[in-house]
Amino acid sequence: MSAIQVIPLNWYLLLSTVLFTIGVLGVLFRRNAIIIFMSIELMLNAVNLLFVAFSSYLSDSKGQVFVFFIMAVAAAEVAVGLAILMMVYRNTKTTDINILNKLKW
Amino acid sequence: MKALILLSSLGTLALLAEIFGFKKRIFLISLLGLITIFFVNLLDWNLAPNIFFGMMQYDHYAVAFSSVILITAILWFIMSESFFKEETNRTDRLSLVLFALAGAVIMVSYTNMAMLFLGIEILSISMYILTGTLKDDLNSNEAAFKYLIMGAFSTGFLLFGIALIYGATGSFDINEIKEFITARESTVPSIFYVGVLLMLIGLSFKVSAAPFHFWAPDVYQGAPTVITAFMATIVKTAAFAAFLRLFSISFSDITATWVNIVWVMTALTLLVGNITAVAQTSTKRLLAFSSVAHTGYMLLALLADNSYSSSAILFYVTAYSFGSIVTFCILNIIINTYGNDNINSFNGLGKSNPLLAFVMTLALLSLAGIPPTAGFFAKYYVFTAVFKSGFIYLVLIAIFASLVGVYYYFKIIIAMYFKDSTNETIQATMNQKILLVVVAFAIIALGIFPDFIIRLL
Numbered sequence: 038m039s040a041i042q043v044i045p046l047n048w049y050l051l052l053s054t055v056l057f058t059i060g061v062l063g064v065l066f067r068r069n070a071i072i073i074f075m076s077i078e079l080m081l082n083a084v085n086l087l088f089v090a091f092s093s094y095l096s097d098s099k100g101q102v103f104v105f106f107i108m109a110v111a112a113a114e115v116a117v118g119l120a121i122l123m124m125v126y127r128n129t130k131t132t133d134i135n136i137l138n139k140l141k142w
Numbered sequence: 143m144k145a146l147i148l149l150s151s152l153g154t155l156a157l158l159a160e161i162f163g164f165k166k167r168i169f170l171i172s173l174l175g176l177i178t179i180f181f182v183n184l185l186d187w188n189l190a191p192n193i194f195f196g197m198m199q200y201d202h203y204a205v206a207f208s209s210v211i212l213i214t215a216i217l218w219f220i221m222s223e224s225f226f227k228e229e230t231n232r233t234d235r236l237s238l239v240l241f242a243l244a245g246a247v248i249m250v251s252y253t254n255m256a257m258l259f260l261g262i263e264i265l266s267i268s269m270y271i272l273t274g275t276l277k278d279d280l281n282s283n284e285a286a287f288k289y290l291i292m293g294a295f296s297t298g299f300l301l302f303g304i305a306l307i308y309g310a311t312g313s314f315d316i317n318e319i320k321e322f323i324t325a326r327e328s329t330v331p332s333i334f335y336v337g338v339l340l341m342l343i344g345l346s347f348k349v350s351a352a353p354f355h356f357w358a359p360d361v362y363q364g365a366p367t368v369i370t371a372f373m374a375t376i377v378k379t380a381a382f383a384a385f386l387r388l389f390s391i392s393f394s395d396i397t398a399t400w401v402n403i404v405w406v407m408t409a410l411t412l413l414v415g416n417i418t419a420v421a422q423t424s425t426k427r428l429l430a431f432s433s434v435a436h437t438g439y440m441l442l443a444l445l446a447d448n449s450y451s452s453s454a455i456l457f458y459v460t461a462y463s464f465g466s467i468v469t470f471c472i473l474n475i476i477i478n479t480y481g482n483d484n485i486n487s488f489n490g491l492g493k494s495n496p497l498l499a500f501v502m503t504l505a506l507l508s509l510a511g512i513p514p515t516a517g518f519f520a521k522y523y524v525f526t527a528v529f530k531s532g533f534i535y536l537v538l539i540a541i542f543a544s545l546v547g548v549y550y551y552f553k554i555i556i557a558m559y560f561k562d563s564t565n566e567t568i569q570a571t572m573n574q575k576i577l578l579v580v581v582a583f584a585i586i587a588l589g590i591f592p593d594f595i596i597r598l599l
Contacts, residue, residue, distance in 0.1 A: 050309075050333070053302075053305075057298070057302055060298065061295075061298075064291065064295050070287070073291060077291070077294045077295060077298060080295075080298035080302075081297075081298055081301065083302070084298065084301040084302050084304075084305050087302070087305040087306075087309070088305050088308065091305065091308055091309040094309075095309075095312045097312055099308075099313075099314060100305075100308055102256075103255075103256055103259075103304075103308070103314070106256055106259065106260060107259075107301060110259070110260070110263045110267075113263070113267055114263070114267060114290075114294055114297075117267055117270050117271055117290065118270075118290050118294070120271075121270065121271075121274050121283070121286045121287050121290055122287070124274060124277055124283055124286075125283045125284075125287055128278065128280055128283055129280070129283075134287070137283075137284040137287060137288070138284075139280055139281055139284055139364075140281060140284055140285065140288075140359075140360040140363050140364050141360070
């Protein structure tokens with residue numbers, strides 16, 4: 038029995054769901070762009086945790102490989118995201134997203 | 143498969159052009175390369191190989207949709223030549239577009255959830271950057287930022303769904319998931335159903351179906367016009383092909399879990415898209431809402447989930463892409479002349495440039511679904527597919543929605559022919575004129591001989 042399986046699977050499921058929900062709420066309610074990025078990372082890492090737990094319980098390595106894909110893509114996304122944020126910051130001198138309200142009907 | 147490899151190589155070549163100093167010629171090289179890739183792609187018809195260790199399958203569905211994507215890309219390249227004329231960032235823009243196309247090809251041919259995820263991300267990350275290409279324009283910044291946040295947010299939902307489905311079935315392969323459901327009909331764990339719903343939410347964000355459409359109008363309006371055209375045609379085609387592939391292969395045996403949700407989403411998308419479009423004064427935003435509305439029509443075929451679905455959607459995206467390319471090409475010319483995209487800018491186009499006005503009218507009629515254009519048969523096939531599955535009320539809603547659609551498309555046509563212009567001359571380049579005439583012929587040809595595409599799948 039591997040170290041991961043000391044804890045029952047349902048607890049992992051619960052923990053990931055809670056972490057994911059915190060991430061979702063962070064994206065919806067926080068107004069600082071950097072914190073929104075952090076919340077998105079939290080969402081993705083909750084998913085990673087879930088993948089690793091399932092992978093261990095199913096004795097199947099595919100889930101862990103998927104985690105590497107997610108990590109690589111998340112890194113690329115944050116790189117692009119921070120570049121876009123820098124571009125916004127140069128034009129507005131703030132990271133508060135309330136300034137971004139030019140486009141609406 | 144060859145298309146994917148060649149597209150990625152072409153994208154890398156475009157990056158190398160900056161170093162080895164042939165960036166003056168790289169646009170032409172890319173365009174010729176795309177035309178070559180289009181024909182090479184057709185050679186894969188009937189081969190149906192399982193490629194990359196069964197992670198992708200290049201079946202008829204994949205070849206047909208990637209051909210639509212590639213032909214739209216060729217037309218898009220011709221219309222957006224000026225986008226690649228600037229001295230700086232020329233090669234970056236080109237390679238990002240080519241990588242986005244590679245992502246789109248992955249999205250139409252995946253059989254493994256990992257490839258679905260990678261395809262979506264390759265496409266999306268390139269699009270985030272392209273949306274923000276006008277670095278000093280605050281609208282472009284805002285659009286890029288919103289697109290990035292909403293894209294990453296929806297990816298989170300998609301991944302959580304994939305994780306739960308993996309936990310239930312132990313597989314990422316869409317065919318194995320189908321076998322799993324067939325084998326254990328009544329004892330599928332409940333997390334599987336949660337996973338299906340989360341994936342549904344994630345993919346609805348990507349195709350901009352209501353109530354997850356709110357980012358689309360903002361992003362479409364803020365992005366450079368040519369990139370908006372790219373998003374409205376190629377990205378939508380790829381996202382929808384991916385959506386349909388997943389739901390028609392993996393989840394078609396458990397329609398009971400998602401059919402009601404998709405029903406409501408379809409009705410909402412049709413009504414919200416069409417009715418909100420009526421109130422718009424910015425043409426770009428109007429076309430953005432019209433693109434949301436067209437997602438609704440495509441969702442109808444997805445909901446039908448029968449043997450007509452894929453050919454109906456293939457025809458729909460073809461007709462819709464051709465119509466959109468024309469409208470955005472002309473809109474781009476208008477924006478470059480007047481500096482704004484208000485509907486009033488179209489006033490008197492019928493007198494000042496009859497060719498543009500005529501082609502624009504034809505494209506708008508096609509988008510509105512009026513015979514003898516391609517759009518009429520596109521709607522006809524979609525409605526037939528959904529009618530055969532027994533969703534009669536939804537067909538009525540869709541017909542009502544198309545009537546509303548006719549109203550706002552005619553607003554532009556009326557502005558062009560019945561209002562006086564401010565007497566500015568509007569000039570299209572020779573390439574643009576050829577493009578417009580060719581696509582106009584294609585729209586009419588597809589309206590007269592729709593069988594050509596419908597028989598493919």
